[in-house]
Amino acid sequence: MTEEIFVPAGIAPSAEQLAVQLARVPYGLVEANAGAAKTTTLALRIAQALQRGAAPERILALTYTDTAVLALREALLRIGLASSTVARLRILSFDDFSAQRLAEIEGGGVTRCRTPEQIKPYVLRAIERAQTLPEERYPDELLIPGGGEGMVEGLLNRFAVLKGTLRLVLDPPEQRMSPALADELGHDYASLRVYSAFEFIRRGGHPDHPAFRAAGDATYDLARLIVDDELAGSEPHPLDLGLNLVVLDEMHDTNRAMFTVLACLLASNRRVAFLGVGDRDQVIHSAAGADADFMGAAFERGIGRAARFPLTASFRFGAELADAAGRLAAKPYRSGAAWPTEIQVLPFADAATMSRHVARSLQELRATERAAKAGPGASIAVLIRQAHQSIPLEDQLLRAGVHYRTAGFTSYLQRREVLLVRGLHAYAQNDFSGFDAAPTRLAVLQALMLFAGSYIDSQELRLADRVEEQERVMREVAADPAAMPLFIQNHILRNADAEVRRRLLDAIALLRSDDAQAFARRFVAVLQPHQLAARVLVCREDIDQLEQNLAQLVGLIEGEGTLEALFRVMHEQATRQRQMEGRNAVVLASIEAAKGLEFDHVILPGLNQGDFAVGGHSTENRNLLYVGMTRARRHLSLLFDAQRPSRYLFESGLLAPLDGAPAPGL
Numbered sequence: 001m002t003e004e005i006f007v008p009a010g011i012a013p014s015a016e017q018l019a020v021q022l023a024r025v026p027y028g029l030v031e032a033n034a035g036a037a038k039t040t041t042l043a044l045r046i047a048q049a050l051q052r053g054a055a056p057e058r059i060l061a062l063t064y065t066d067t068a069v070l071a072l073r074e075a076l077l078r079i080g081l082a083s084s085t086v087a088r089l090r091i092l093s094f095d096d097f098s099a100q101r102l103a104e105i106e107g108g109g110v111t112r113c114r115t116p117e118q119i120k121p122y123v124l125r126a127i128e129r130a131q132t133l134p135e136e137r138y139p140d141e142l143l144i145p146g147g148g149e150g151m152v153e154g155l156l157n158r159f160a161v162l163k164g165t166l167r168l169v170l171d172p173p174e175q176r177m178s179p180a181l182a183d184e185l186g187h188d189y190a191s192l193r194v195y196s197a198f199e200f201i202r203r204g205g206h207p208d209h210p211a212f213r214a215a216g217d218a219t220y221d222l223a224r225l226i227v228d229d230e231l232a233g234s235e236p237h238p239l240d241l242g243l244n245l246v247v248l249d250e251m252h253d254t255n256r257a258m259f260t261v262l263a264c265l266l267a268s269n270r271r272v273a274f275l276g277v278g279d280r281d282q283v284i285h286s287a288a289g290a291d292a293d294f295m296g297a298a299f300e301r302g303i304g305r306a307a308r309f310p311l312t313a314s315f316r317f318g319a320e321l322a323d324a325a326g327r328l329a330a331k332p333y334r335s336g337a338a339w340p341t342e343i344q345v346l347p348f349a350d351a352a353t354m355s356r357h358v359a360r361s362l363q364e365l366r367a368t369e370r371a372a373k374a375g376p377g378a379s380i381a382v383l384i385r386q387a388h389q390s391i392p393l394e395d396q397l398l399r400a401g402v403h404y405r406t407a408g409f410t411s412y413l414q415r416r417e418v419l420l421v422r423g424l425h426a427y428a429q430n431d432f433s434g435f436d437a438a439p440t441r442l443a444v445l446q447a448l449m450l451f452a453g454s455y456i457d458s459q460e461l462r463l464a465d466r467v468e469e470q471e472r473v474m475r476e477v478a479a480d481p482a483a484m485p486l487f488i489q490n491h492i493l494r495n496a497d498a499e500v501r502r503r504l505l506d507a508i509a510l511l512r513s514d515d516a517q518a519f520a521r522r523f524v525a526v527l528q529p530h531q532l533a534a535r536v537l538v539c540r541e542d543i544d545q546l547e548q549n550l551a552q553l554v555g556l557i558e559g560e561g562t563l564e565a566l567f568r569v570m571h572e573q574a575t576r577q578r579q580m581e582g583r584n585a586v587v588l589a590s591i592e593a594a595k596g597l598e599f600d601h602v603i604l605p606g607l608n609q610g611d612f613a614v615g616g617h618s619t620e621n622r623n624l625l626y627v628g629m630t631r632a633r634r635h636l637s638l639l640f641d642a643q644r645p646s647r648y649l650f651e652s653g654l655l656a657p658l659d660g661a662p663a664p665g666l
């Protein structure tokens with residue numbers, strides 16, 4: 001009997017795609033380049049399973065990120081599945097799926113912490129606990145200067161690797177931990193001791209479930225239950241969902257904990273088939289132990305023999321871009337698209353000129369589209385490496401009237417440090433009328449509180465009442481602009497630590513003087529944002545970004561001339577931003593946030609030596625450019641500082657080194 005084949009809308013599947021769609025193998029794997037239709041082919045495989053009679057609830061699609069969840073949903077709708085059917089499929093990120101299963105097992109009640117700042121108090125308590133345990137045999141190893149504040153980020157990174165790799169779960173050391181053993185395990189003794197104290201605190205208090213979970217913890221906790229054989233006796237098995245099909249997108253980002261859950265999932269659903277897809281050159285999350293080998297030999301070793309399917313050509317872009325991406329990633333790259341992709345590589349004298357160029361070309365493009373009245377305009381993304389790059393860009397987009405939305409970071413006008421400065425200026429001028437919406441005034445108060453050191457943002461139950469009370473009072477104050485100055489004076493500045501208060505008051509005096517030149521020259525030195533941020537934020541990258549954000553903000557004064565004009569323009573821009581239309585908006589996003597998506601035009605500004613390869617050349621930095629440039633369908637623009645092009649522009653063959661020129665830098 002020949003089977004009925006699902007026929008998608010809009011595309012004619014290639015023979016390679018059909019082979020995957022119709023496969024009847026227990027396990028299938030596809031390793032293929034960006035744009036080679038991996039997500040679309042997963043969607044086709046799902047559609048075929050539905051065609052064969054599977055109920056949507058018996059199909060599970062897993063991804064690494066929330067963006068990939070959206071990309072898969074869109075691919076399913078694009079090939080013609082009804083939205084009511086797509087809504088019934090289980091499409092989840094790995095961590096959300098694990099959290100859902102654990103909620104079934106534990107009965108819920110576990111708080112999920114979303115930011116490192118929310119976990120910070122627990123890490124500090126773990127350091128304290130590790131240092132004061134009476135049975136500690138190497139107390140000298142645990143002497144940490146300065147109360148451990150500066151170590152929180154590094155510790156969290158090490159915890160993520162320990163959890164992602166299940167290092168201490170699969171291979172528990174037989175002897176008691178010692179500095180020599182820690183060394184053998186490839187970690188330092190202090191980190192491992194603080195890690196056990198942290199896990200003790202996280203698990204403490206309740207017999208059935210932990211107190212809280214941060215990103216990755218749900219997958220780790222579920223993997224632990226599996227490794228410790230704690231699910232084996234349950235009837236039915238908590239991972240037996242009667243599934244017919246499991247698909248996994250972005251499989252290159254799989255770590256050991258995820259793989260353990262996947263293996264158990266496939267073993268617990270008797271009649272399940274599996275299809276995983278990925279691209280080794282898109283690994284940008286190796287910090288949590290991601291290892292592309294789980295698509296390779298490790299799959300065979302851990303789960304079973306898999307049929308391997310090719311998808312050899314990119315449907316997203318033409319041969320020029322396939323060629324450049326192939327050179328960058330040093331692999332063969334074919335294009336199967338019926339159109340050429342135009343690539344522009346443009347040098348600029350500085351970031352301001354570059355931003356003006358981007359805004360002007362987008363303005364012209366939208367005007368041409370409007371004149372042609374040809375339906376929805378092209379999809380456009382400006383993809384940036386670091387959030388602070390958005391400030392001159394957003395400033396120019398707002399001036400040019402280009403509608404945009406941000407992804408992966410908040411718009412610069414809403415960032416905490418920018419709200420802090422705008423709030424200090426309004427306080428200095430005793431005029432909050434520029435903040436015309438109560439939620440923005442509330443955000444200003446929260447930013448001031450945060451940097452003054454009086455903001456409570458904690459998941460700890462003993463602080464819950466205080467958090468709620470603080471929020472209530474701030475909401476009340478924010479409702480009335482006239483109440484802002486007194487509250488800032490009496491509750492924020494007065495309660496701030498003496499050193500911080502001095503800096504804030506100096507900054508206010510400088511803003512009150514209305515002296516643009518003094519502002520440009522001295523504001524950063526007076527406010528000392530680095531120290532201000534280091535007291536409250538956890539990640540070095542966030543602290544650096546905050547400092548860079550303020551430097552960029554101060555730089556905007558050049559275009560304005562007076563302080564009054566600068567802050568008035570920001571108020572006006574914030575109002576204009578609230579009125580922007582979502583439809584046809586340009587997407588201004590981090591590269592990470594655009595992974596899995598595609599756009600007709602992609603603009604990548606800032607391909608400069610020293611800017612793009614944050615922290616120096618690494619595979620992850622190269623992969624970020626690979627991910628960014630392969631989002632483009634028809635046009636790709638790479639913009640760089642004429643004096644210092646990134647070495648990746650040479651590696652991708654998009655810039656030719658001049659004869660006798662020095663070797664390109666980073």
Ligand SMILES: Nc1ncnc2c1ncn2[C@@H]1O[C@H](COP(=O)(O)OP(=O)(O)OP(=O)(O)O)[C@@H](O)[C@H]1O
Pocket residue numbers: 011012013014017033034035036037038039040041075078279314315316595596597598630
């Ligand atoms: N048979 C086909 N004919 C024409 N276009 C196709 C075909 N199959 C897929 N496409 C299109 O190719 C583009 C890339 O597909 P898709 O997003 O699935 O690639 P991908 O491999 O998942 O990419 P990435 O790894 O970069 O996220 C999409 O626009 C999709 O609609």
